[in-house]
């Protein structure tokens with residue numbers, strides 16, 4: 590479903606600030622897998638998601654989605670294949686459009702109907718039914734501006750929007766990191782539910798070792814632009830947060846002191 594092969598990417602090549610971020614990264618994610626992605630700051634996690642979504646094009650290597658080589662497709666050509674939720678709730682939805690206008694954009698994404706009337710009653714009914722699932726009362730606020738919603742509400746709507754798209758791939762880039770713990774928990778549970786119900790192939794970047802093991806079906810650790818740990822099944826079930834931290838420290842070559850990595 591998602592296959593990346595020998596990805597290489599260098600920022601600011603041939604300058605004093607050259608940064609070789611992806612160094613021959615390989616990953617093969619099967620349909621329906623939910624992969625949690627961890628790694629130290631600068632390991633290349635967001636860059637990898639950007640290369641999969643087409644927001645960045647790798648210097649070399651391949652990105653294959655649903656057996657289609659999209660390595661050189663720009664982001665708009667992958668819009669119908671990949672949905673994303675970002676760390677910043679302000680990214681990914683438009684604050685100056687209403688809730689239902691935002692949802693209509695997601696609904697029409699990847700379809701040729703973008704130039705047709707954006708909204709109709711049938712769509713509004715679909716959006717209402719979807720919003721009810723959140724139990725946040727947003728089904729009564731279809732015409733409220735997205736910018737009026739709290740960060741958690743926006744992330745929840747962003748997740749719902751991913752189920753309105755034709756895509757079956759969901760990329761989550763620390764999408765709960767900017768939320769308070771209770772709201773983060775709510776959004777994580779919602780993520781789990783949406784991923785399962787819609788059988789989405791998912792990559793979730795997180796800094797929390799606990800979340801990395803608690804959610805998903807497989808955990809991948811990146812270090813210096815390569816996969817250094819890839820666990821699933823029984824092996825993953827046996828892993829504890831402390832095991833993961835030990836591996837993390839070994840790769841990073843220093844002791845992890847940030848409690849957020851452990852508990853967040």
Ligand SMILES: Nc1ncnc2c1ncn2[C@@H]1O[C@H](COP(=O)(O)OP(=O)(O)OP(=O)(O)O)[C@@H](O)[C@H]1O
Nearest residue numbers: 600601608610628629630631632633634635636637
């Ligand atoms: N557009 C860009 N231009 C130049 N350098 C960039 C760009 N995007 C990322 N980088 C650099 O590439 C490296 C990897 O960044 P990336 O965001 O992929 O790391 P990450 O693993 O997601 O880290 P973090 O956990 O801190 O978010 C970092 O050193 C970052 O500063």
